[in-house]
Amino acid sequence: DAKTTQPPSMDCAEGRAANLPCNHSTISGNEYVYWYRQIHSQGPQYIIHGLKNNETNEMASLIITEDRKSSTLILPHATLRDTAVYYCIVGSQSNFGNEKLTFGTGTRLTIIP
Amino acid sequence: DTEVTQTPKHLVMGMTNKKSLKCEQHMGHRAMYWYKQKAKKPPELMFVYSYEKLSINESVPSRFSPECPNSSLLNLHLHALQPEDSALYLCASSPQGRPGLINTGELFFGEGSRLTVL
Numbered sequence: 449d450a451k452t453t454q455p456p457s458m459d460c461a462e463g464r465a466a467n468l469p470c471n472h473s474t475i476s477g478n479e480y481v482y483w484y485r486q487i488h489s490q491g492p493q494y495i496i497h498g499l500k501n502n503e504t505n506e507m508a509s510l511i512i513t514e515d516r517k518s519s520t521l522i523l524p525h526a527t528l529r530d531t532a533v534y535y536c537i538v539g540s541q542s543n544f545g546n547e548k549l550t551f552g553t554g555t556r557l558t559i560i561p
Numbered sequence: 562d563t564e565v566t567q568t569p570k571h572l573v574m575g576m577t578n579k580k581s582l583k584c585e586q587h588m589g590h591r592a593m594y595w596y597k598q599k600a601k602k603p604p605e606l607m608f609v610y611s612y613e614k615l616s617i618n619e620s621v622p623s624r625f626s627p628e629c630p631n632s633s634l635l636n637l638h639l640h641a642l643q644p645e646d647s648a649l650y651l652c653a654s655s656p657q658g659r660p661g662l663i664n665t666g667e668l669f670f671g672e673g674s675r676l677t678v679l
Contacts, residue, residue: 490672492668494602494668548609548617
């Protein structure tokens with residue numbers, strides 16, 4: 449599985465857009481980019497995922513570069529509840545069709561009031 | 562019901578004890594996972610079950626023994642653990658493999674069982 453590189457920490461002002469970068473230069477053609485976050489003392493929470501195209505849902509937007517070697521997660525209007533560790537994961541499916549997700553070190557995002 | 566329920570939330574055990582962690586989901590998911598998370602580290606995959614069969618074992622020591630008695634339940638049996646096995650153990654499930662369901666790539670995680678080995 450491909451590895452990811454993320455900045456260890458970032459700050460963002462409340463109400464602003466938070467842009468979290470991720471490098472995954474060794475991603476292969478059938479691997480997806482997933483984003484999860486983990487709020488302190490809770491289990492990880494799925495945010496969004498994509499293959500090639502940009503994706504948007506009610507939580508965030510995912511921008512994937514054309515060469516697929518990097519991506520950016522955008523939280524459009526950050527709130528204090530968005531303070532968490534954000535994991536960018538490149539994952540493939542196992543032979544049995546289930547997900548094998550390897551978490552990297554993540555980015556600790558702190559939203560500043 | 563979109564929850565993955567893990568019990569117990571906290572467990573303290575000695576190195577000679579035998580204990581079990583339990584995970585339950587009623588979303589019809591047919592893939593279930595165990596992850597281990599040490600303090601300030603990312604979760605590490607341990608096991609994956611698909612249709613009640615073990616499909617992935619990430620070279621986990623035999624003192625950890627997973628069991629999937631049915632599609633809703635996942636257990637992790639613990640025996641002769643070491644203090645360095647103290648961690649948060651996370652269970653997850655995914656809809657992958659559920660007939661007719663579009664694969665979203667989403668894993669649903671429980672809140673975890675915090676294990677302390679003395």
